[in-house]
Amino acid sequence: MDTLTTVDPANVHYIMSANFMNFPKGPKFKEIFDVLGNGIFNADLDMWKVQRKMTRALITHHEFYKFLVKTSRDKVEKGLIPVIDHVCNKGCVVDLQDLFQRFTFDTTCILVTGYDPGCVSIDFPDVPFSKAMDDAEEAILFRHALPEIVWKLQRWLRIGEEKKMINAQEVLDYTIDKYISKKREDLKEGDDLKESEEGFDLLTFYLKDEKSLGVKCDDKFLRDNILNLMIAGRDTTSSALTWFIWLVSTNPQVEKKIRDEINFVIPNEEVEKFRLFNVQELNKLVYLHGALCDSLRLYPPVPFQHKEPLEEDILPSGHKVHPKLKIMFSLYAMGRMESIWGEDCLEFKPERWISERGTIKHEPSYKFLAFNAGPRTCLGKEVAFTQMKAVAAAIIHNYQVELVRGHIIEPNASIILYMRHGFKVRINKRWT
Numbered sequence: 001m002d003t004l005t006t007v008d009p010a011n012v013h014y015i016m017s018a019n020f021m022n023f024p025k026g027p028k029f030k031e032i033f034d035v036l037g038n039g040i041f042n043a044d045l046d047m048w049k050v051q052r053k054m055t056r057a058l059i060t061h062h063e064f065y066k067f068l069v070k071t072s073r074d075k076v077e078k079g080l081i082p083v084i085d086h087v088c089n090k091g092c093v094v095d096l097q098d099l100f101q102r103f104t105f106d107t108t109c110i111l112v113t114g115y116d117p118g119c120v121s122i123d124f125p126d127v128p129f130s131k132a133m134d135d136a137e138e139a140i141l142f143r144h145a146l147p148e149i150v151w152k153l154q155r156w157l158r159i160g161e162e163k164k165m166i167n168a169q170e171v172l173d174y175t176i177d178k179y180i181s182k183k184r185e186d187l188k189e190g191d192d193l194k195e196s197e198e199g200f201d202l203l204t205f206y207l208k209d210e211k212s213l214g215v216k217c218d219d220k221f222l223r224d225n226i227l228n229l230m231i232a233g234r235d236t237t238s239s240a241l242t243w244f245i246w247l248v249s250t251n252p253q254v255e256k257k258i259r260d261e262i263n264f265v266i267p268n269e270e271v272e273k274f275r276l277f278n279v280q281e282l283n284k285l286v287y288l289h290g291a292l293c294d295s296l297r298l299y300p301p302v303p304f305q306h307k308e309p310l311e312e313d314i315l316p317s318g319h320k321v322h323p324k325l326k327i328m329f330s331l332y333a334m335g336r337m338e339s340i341w342g343e344d345c346l347e348f349k350p351e352r353w354i355s356e357r358g359t360i361k362h363e364p365s366y367k368f369l370a371f372n373a374g375p376r377t378c379l380g381k382e383v384a385f386t387q388m389k390a391v392a393a394a395i396i397h398n399y400q401v402e403l404v405r406g407h408i409i410e411p412n413a414s415i416i417l418y419m420r421h422g423f424k425v426r427i428n429k430r431w432t
């Protein structure tokens with residue numbers, strides 16, 4: 001438990017960018033996150049470089065972008081909206097955190113594998129794959145808190161959280177294997193990738209573009225990459241959406257400004273009507289973008305990070321660090337510090353993100369760390385904003401969300417910042 005925790009942006013900049021090569025995630029990270037195998041989150045140094053280049057090539061491919069736009073639009077229209085309408089019609093309470101997790105689980109699974117697990121539905125079905133991801137994440141948190149020898153003994157004895165981890169891993173491996181075999185089967189007779197109207201999922205890219213990616217896509221490689229991208233996309237985006245909708249529903253002046261901005265970009269005759277928005281319209285919503293950023297500042301879905309120095313070093317703060325020391329930084333604390341964000345740091349204030357010219361203000365990533373900083377910056381930022389804006393605009397324009405009276409909102413302790421008791425709300429339609 002030899003750990004140094006820092007919230008100093010100069011240290012963060014040094015570790016994440018200026019002297020990046022001396023601060024890999026380290027072997028301990030890989031052990032704690034062993035369920036992720038050799039995927040990008042767990043990779044360091046040369047292996048990470050290969051993974052990063054490949055994942056970036058896939059995520060920034062125009063065919064993937066087309067697929068992202070289509071998937072987000074379809075899941076909002078045919079998944080999320082029917083469930084919300086059902087909740088409105090019945091007048092019942094819904095846990096929006098659960099619903100958003102289902103939404104991002106479905107969309108991420110479609111984006112990564114091409115298959116829809118059908119988690120967003122008025123029956124709220126149990127989905128073992130999704131539950132296994134939750135269990136694995138919980139066990140990972142315990143590994144951060146317990147002495148190494150204790151959790152390793154638990155793993156050996158197959159008891160406690162480690163038993164959960166073993167079971168979760170079996171479900172994850174089984175489900176992903178099924179997706180890979182199905183995709184291999186579906187692609188059997190196909191040749192090279194051709195332009196498509198709807199774009200492609202990532203698994204199709206891996207299998208069809210193996211040669212140009214320059215890696216051997218065997219089942220273990222595919223399993224690790226699928227799981228890493230599923231974890232990257234599902235939890236972060238649903239956590240961000242949950243805190244965002246709560247902040248908006250409890251800050252009427254922000255809610256009004258978002259609605260006014262939406263009304264401004266859509267044709268007049270459509271203002272007081274049910275409307276969903278296309279990606280061109282969503283990209284014009286600067287205030288909404290600022291509001292999402294400010295929510296991510298206050299509630300970063302990944303609330304802490306850790307690193308291990310390869311060699312002895314001295315941080316800008318003067319602290320000496322050595323290879324056996326774990327360095328942690330709290331993104332959650334950094335988003336709420338007066339010295340970084342000013343006196344109004346605890347206020348939800350989208351305006352702080354808007355420049356005088358009405359464009360989004362750029363904040364250095366070592367100050368706004370929600371998407372990580374330096375060479376390991378999140379590769380899915382645009383994917384996340386596309387999905388978050390589609391959901392946020394659809395809900396804020398068409399519905400009124402109201403927190404159930406007496407329901408307590410507080411963060412949990414986890415590797416992903418969720419609401420401990422969920423986000424229980426009632427929803428009313430704004431237009432009949």
Ligand code: HEM
Pocket residue numbers: 040041052055229232233234236237240300301302305369370371372375376377378379380381383384
């Ligand atoms: C609001 C949503 C999101 C947030 C706040 C977020 C945040 C982060 C953070 C903090 C990291 C660094 C994690 C670490 O190194 O341990 C990261 C890495 C990454 N994210 Fe995201 N992420 C989001 C959405 C997504 C989505 C939707 C995808 C893709 C589908 C994605 C793909 C990745 C990948 C591939 C990495 C690894 C980058 C590397 O190590 O080089 N993220 N993200």
